[in-house]
Structure formats: C-alpha cells, structure tokens
Amino acid sequence: xxxxxxxxxxxxxxxxxxxxxxxxxxxxxxxxxxxxxxxxxxxxxxxxxxxxxxxxxxxxxxxxxxxxxxxxxxxxxxxxxxxxxxxxxxxxxxxxxxxxxxxxxxxxxxxxxxxxxxxxxxxxxxxxxxxxxxxxxxxxxxxxxxxxxxxxxxxxxxxxxxxxxxxxxxxxxxxxxxxxxxxxxxxxxxxxxxxxxxxxxxxxxxxxxxxxxxxxxxxxxxxxxxxxxxxxxxxxxxxxxxxxxxxxxxxxxxxxxxxxxxxxxxxxxxxxxxxxxxxxxxxxxxxxxxxxxxxxxxxxxxxxxxxxxxxxxxxxxxxxxxxxxxxxxxxxxxxxxxxxxxxxxxx
Numbered sequence: 001x002x003x004x005x006x007x008x009x010x011x012x013x014x015x016x017x018x019x020x021x022x023x024x025x026x027x028x029x030x031x032x033x034x035x036x037x038x039x040x041x042x043x044x045x046x047x048x049x050x051x052x053x054x055x056x057x058x059x060x061x062x063x064x065x066x067x068x069x070x071x072x073x074x075x076x077x078x079x080x081x082x083x084x085x086x087x088x089x090x091x092x093x094x095x096x097x098x099x100x101x102x103x104x105x106x107x108x109x110x111x112x113x114x115x116x117x118x119x120x121x122x123x124x125x126x127x128x129x130x131x132x133x134x135x136x137x138x139x140x141x142x143x144x145x146x147x148x149x150x151x152x153x154x155x156x157x158x159x160x161x162x163x164x165x166x167x168x169x170x171x172x173x174x175x176x177x178x179x180x181x182x183x184x185x186x187x188x189x190x191x192x193x194x195x196x197x198x199x200x201x202x203x204x205x206x207x208x209x210x211x212x213x214x215x216x217x218x219x220x221x222x223x224x225x226x227x228x229x230x231x232x233x234x235x236x237x238x239x240x241x242x243x244x245x246x247x248x249x250x251x252x253x254x255x256x257x258x259x260x261x262x263x264x265x266x267x268x269x270x271x272x273x274x275x276x277x278x279x280x281x282x283x284x285x286x287x288x289x290x291x292x293x294x295x296x297x298x299x300x301x302x303x304x305x306x307x308x309x310x311x312x313x314x315x316x317x318x319x320x321x322x323x324x325x326x327x328x329x330x331x332x333x334x335x336x337x338x339x340x341x342x343x344x345x346x347x
Contacts, residue, residue, distance in 0.1 A: 079109050079110050081110050081111070081159065082110055083104060083108070083110045083112050083113065083161075083162045083163075083164060084101075084113045084130060084139065084161075084162075085101045085115075085163065085164045086115075086163065087114070087117070087118055088167060089167070089302075090119075090283070090303070091123065091287070091306075092306055093167055093302055094119055095185065096168055096306075098120055098126065098184070099185075100168035100169075100170070100173035101114075101164055101168070102128075102174060102177065102180070102181060102184065103174030103177050104154050104157070106177055106180075107176075108155070108157045110157070111128070113128050114130065115129070116129055116131050123187065123188060124184065124187060125184075125188060127184060139161045140160050141163045141164075143166055144164070144165070144168060145331075146330070146333075147166065147167040147328075147331045147332070148167070148169040148331060148333060149170060149331060149332070149333045150173065150336040154173070170333075171309070171336075171337070171339055175339075182310065185306075187284070187288045191284050191288050192288060194288075195289040195292060198278070198281070199289060202276060204254055208252055209253065209254055210246075210251070210254075210294040210295065211253070211254055211256060211292075211293040211294050211295075212250070212254065212255045212297060213256055213292075213293035213295070213296045213297070214242075214257040214290070214297045215257075215258055215259070215286075215290060215296070215298050215299060215303065215304035216239070216257060216258070216260075216261065216264075216299050217234075217299045217301045218264060221233045221301070229328045230322045230323040230325075231300070231322065231328065232318075232322060233299065234300055235347055236268050237347050238299070238318050238346070238347055239297070239299075241345050242297045243255065245343065246297065246316070249314070250294070250295065253274060254274050254275075255269075255274060255275045255276065256289070257269065257276065257277045257278060258281075258289070258290055262279075262280060283303065287310075290307045291306075291307050291310035292311075293311055294311070295313035296308040296313065296316070297316045298316070298317050300321050305317075305337075315339070315341075315342040315343070316342070317338050317342055317345075318344075318345065318346075319344040319345060320346060320347065321334065
C-alpha cells in the first residue's frame with residue numbers, strides 16, 4: 001500500500017509538470033510591429049506550423065515577430081468550425097474577400113481560411129492559408145445577394161463549416177477588426193523595398209511637404225461591357241476639385257499619380273507643377289507606394305479603395321462609382337462601400 005501511494009504521488013507530479021509545459025506553450029508571444037517606411041527593418045524567417053481542423057489541413061504562416069491573427073482578439077477561443085471562400089477578380093477584389101471573410105469568421109468564432117492558390121500570397125504576409133486542394137462541394141455554401149452591400153445575416157451563421165461565395169465589398173464586415181486586418185496586409189519585404197526605391201528615384205524633398213497618392217482607374221472601365229453595366233470613370237473635373245481640397249487642407253503637397261492610362265494623365269495634369277505621373281509598374285508596387293503617402297485620392301474600383309484604407313490619412317473618393325439605375329447599381333450601396341470619414345466629391 002505504501003509503494004502504491006508513492007507511485008501515485010510520482011504520477012501526480014509528472015502530470016502537473018506536463019500541464020504546466022502545455023500551458024507555457026499556449027502563452028501568446030510578444031510582438032513588435034515596425035512601420036513600413038522603416039528602412040532598417042530586418043527580414044524575419046517565416047515560421048510554418050501545421051495542424052488539422054475538422055479534416056482540413058492548413059498552414060499558419062506568420063513571422064516570428066508577429067502573433068497569430070486569432071491570438072490578438074480580445075476573447076480568443078478555439079473555433080469549432082471554419083470558413084473558406086472562393087476568390088474572384090483581381091487584387092482589390094481578393095483583398096475585400098479575404099478581409100471580409102476574416103471579419104465574418106471572427107464575428108462567428110470561426111477559423112478563416114484562404115486557399116493556397118490565392119494571389120495574396122504573392123503580395124502580403126497573410127496568415128491563414130489552406131495548404132491542400134479543396135473541393136467546394138464538400139462544405140455548406142452561402143452566397144451573398146449583392147456585391148457591395150452589407151448583409152447583417154452573416155453575423156449569425158449556422159454551426160457548421162461554411163464556404164462563402166461573393167465579393168463582400170463593404171468595410172462593415174471587418175471594421176471592428178481593422179488593426180488585425182492591417183497586420184495581415186503587410187506587403188512582402190521585396191515589394192516594400194521596390195516602393196522605397198521608386199520613391200527615392202523621384203528625388204522629392206519631403207521637408208514640410210505632404211505626399212498625396214492618387215490612383216486613376218480607367219482602362220477596362222471604358223470598355224462597352226463595363227459601361228453597359230453601369231461602371232463609371234472619374235472625369236478631369238473630379239480630380240481638379242480633389243486637388244484643390246488637398247492643397248487647401250494640407251498646404252505644400254506633391255501628388256503622385258499611379259494609373260493604367262499614363263497618356264491621359266500626362267495630358268490632363270500637364271499644367272500642374274506639383275503632380276508627378278509615376279512610370280508604369282505592377283499593381284502591388286503602385287499600391288504599396290501610394291499607401292505610404294500621407295493622404296489619398298482614389299477614383300473608382302477596389303484597388304484605389306485599398307490604397308486609401310491602408311494609408312490611414314484623408315481619403316477622397318469619387319461619389320458616382322456606379323451609374324444610377326444601372327444593373328450594377330442594384331448591388332451597390334455607397335454608405336456600405338465608403339467609410340464615413342472619407343470625403344466624397346462629384347463631377
């Protein structure tokens with residue numbers, strides 16, 4: 001009997017040590033975020049942790065200095081179900097889908113997952129990515145009914161794994177988690193370096209001067225197909241008004257213009273001595289550079305929207321994004337699309 005009690009005591013101590021070790025591994029790591037303009041930023045090795053959740057194998061990519069997105073929530077709990085989504089469109093659309101699915105997942109205590117084929121992996125240091133082929137028919141699918149309107153019903157999803165289909169182009173899906181989403185959309189180091197190099201090549205004196213990022217979207221928006229659906233482009237008069245607003249409120253400014261129509265911009269802005277039309281470059285590079293500016297003027301579309309959102313400064317947007325009464329206007333609500341603090345200007 002004495003030997004039995006001694007063995008029981010040893011087993012109890014061993015169990016306590018095991019519990020303490022597990023708890024110590026669960027304690028969140030401290031993080032230190034660096035400003036994107038910090039040229040002394042050192043690259044971190046990427047830590048890859050692999051686990052399984054409801055039969056879905058995924059990898060959580062995160063920098064060693066960056067906590068998992070789930071860990072920084074105010075009341076983190078282990079989610080029982082996951083949310084995946086099917087990616088549509090180009091970079092701006094993909095960012096809305098990722099951010100909105102993150103927000104919906106957090107509201108419903110779910111695990112958000114992007115597919116391994118997402119284009120965002122080539123641009124940002126996103127965290128939650130499914131690392132195996134996925135069959136959408138294997139989960140419960142829910143479609144949005146309008147591409148740029150907020151749907152409150154997504155705040156209360158059924159208790160099961162969900163696949164969301166749609167564009168989800170409303171800030172209201174994720175505005176409560178803006179800090180976490182901005183951490184997800186940190187540009188890859190190589191893109192940040194290229195953006196700084198382009199800015200330095202312009203040889204702009206930043207003493208007592210504000211940089212205003214300007215995105216001019218024309219290109220495909222001028223196609224008959226898009227015009228018939230109600231897509232609009234911002235006219236010259238809009239940019240004149242937006243420039244005047246920035247000059248009035250921020251004094252000494254320089255406008256950096258990124259566009260898919262360099263010829264049009266050079267003609268329209270040729271008489272402005274404080275405007276620089278950037279040379280053609282890939283989308284992520286232009287987005288990174290303009291988001292580093294103090295303030296932003298966007299035109300139409302989601303690409304410019306994200307430049308404004310990432311900048312954190314004053315943002316001016318074109319009020320007539322979609323023609324009233326058109327096919328696309330049925331799925332668009334400007335108050336769900338543009339933040340209340342942004343400044344809307346018309347023709």
